[in-house]
Amino acid sequence: MHVSTMRDTLTLFVRWDYLGTYMISLLNRSGRQLFDPLIQKLRSLGVDSDTELDAVLNRIKVRAGTRRGEDIIAPGRSARHSTLLLEGVACLYERPPDGNRQIYAFQYSGDFCDLHQHVLPETNNEVAVTALTDCSLGIIEHKDLEQLIAQYPSLGLALWRASMLEASIFRKRLLNVGRQPALQRVAHLLCEQLARREAVGINSATIPLTQMDLADAAGLSIVHINRTFQELRRLNILSKGGRTIKVVDRERLVDLANFDGNYLNMPQLLSHWQVKIEHKRRSQATGLSWVVTG
Amino acid sequence: MHVSTMRDTLTLFVRWDYLGTYMISLLNRSGRQLFDPLIQKLRSLGVDSDTELDAVLNRIKVRAGTRRGEDIIAPGRSARHSTLLLEGVACLYERPPDGNRQIYAFQYSGDFCDLHQHVLPETNNEVAVTALTDCSLGIIEHKDLEQLIAQYPSLGLALWRASMLEASIFRKRLLNVGRQPALQRVAHLLCEQLARREAVGINSATIPLTQMDLADAAGLSIVHINRTFQELRRLNILSKGGRTIKVVDRERLVDLANFDGNYLNMPQLLSHWQVKIEHKRRSQATGLSWVVTG
């Protein structure tokens, strides 16, 4: 199904900021729910004209979704279109020859799955994307994308920013995987997920990942992840009952992980996600002060 | 000193591909040697018109260099210009509160030191760049850069590509740090350095880093790096005499690290940097074949 069939709906919800929240919630699922995270994301990346948003949305085609466990982008081959995650959770990963799986990043609604392949088509074909929950997907032809970028340079900049943001996440992960013990490592990873989910409007404290997913992302064995989870539960940070990962004490989690969400570039809701000042030892040299949050 | 004082020289060497190699080598140091890696890099990123190269080069001002150990970009503050590494080796790093240093990436001549701060000025101010050897630096005003990108969209794309390339490096590092034991981890890191150095015309087998630098990049303790080096020497991969890190058996190093340089996007000289086919177990599903190199 091509999105242009719901064009009327689109131009309506694209201007959501002119409408009340209540009206929006009346819009149907395929319209609002599907594209809202993307809109939110593009806006936060600096796309501020409705014309541009509209233009982008009109080029997006909805493609068949995938079920949990299926690959969204198979390793090794690149396509002539970019894929967009509209609903669900996915991950960018790579399987080294030894059969392991390293998860590079989790992806949420509104994220592009394979921008890298658009800009560097030949490079790095080993990375793939797989669905961690059932997913809804959109695609946009590379040529459409190029045309849009040519027409709206600020869109190009926004996508560039999105890439840098991803890079920023990779760096932080590198820091954590390289230097932090298991407990903080996992805590940080969980913080990142909560923050990124909130940034696209997902406010649930439950993170729909398995312990295996976390293990593959954190670079820890499943067994050790499990023991770490037990510790987090003992600390009353994760909920004790049930098998789902549910954060019950976000504050303590942030504290434990020494999480500073600044690197995620979420202008709207940063306030929750900064470490309190006493946990941060700034070099005297720069003399910058920190936002203190409650 | 502003570069326009050597403008005549510049427009000459910018067109180096029309001249013979021998003529080039006659050009003076400040002209050819300083900008050649940058030119090489921009070309490999897809900037193929001399007009564009020329335009970029003309906006670059040479700034005072730094000595080994000094910060090129201090943590915490962003400037109104981007900095460009013209000569020497630097690293992008971050110091977590515990005083550790995590090196995210090594930078070589031709690399932009702080593209991230140009695209995402507010985000992630903790990262910094420091000189690992004495360095020559150039700067380019953000407004000049923006203007250039507006005028030459392919330049914007090239810089976007450069960022994605960096991200690609981060990912591979993440894989290695997260999953590989010390020996292969270090080996991979060394391969990456050799490959990237070659890509900008530095062909020496000696890598001008200290064991501490490697430790901070690999996420290992100095003591353990040292023991790993001893192992690499015992395997006749690193040279035995002296304290410099010199690779004497690149082939075996690549082999040990299972290094596939593909992710580095170096069209010119990839052939050296691919793992032999028997070390690569491809999934049957994709059916891609591999370039076999001798």
Place this chain on the structure above:
DNA sequence: CGGCGGCTTGATTCGAGTCAAGAACCGTGG
């Protein structure tokens, strides 16, 4: 109700960190 994927547990091993000390090297200044 049976099987399989995900979670939990315990026992054991091992790679890498830490601590501590000494040696080799380098630039600097007398």
Place this chain on the structure above:
DNA sequence: CCACGGTTCTTGACTCGAATCAAGCCGCCG
């Protein structure tokens, strides 16, 4: 030219966090 002080490198002894191996368990879906 040499003596000095600070890095950088090396080595050994010890510790510890996390991997591995091996079961067993729980709960869901067909």
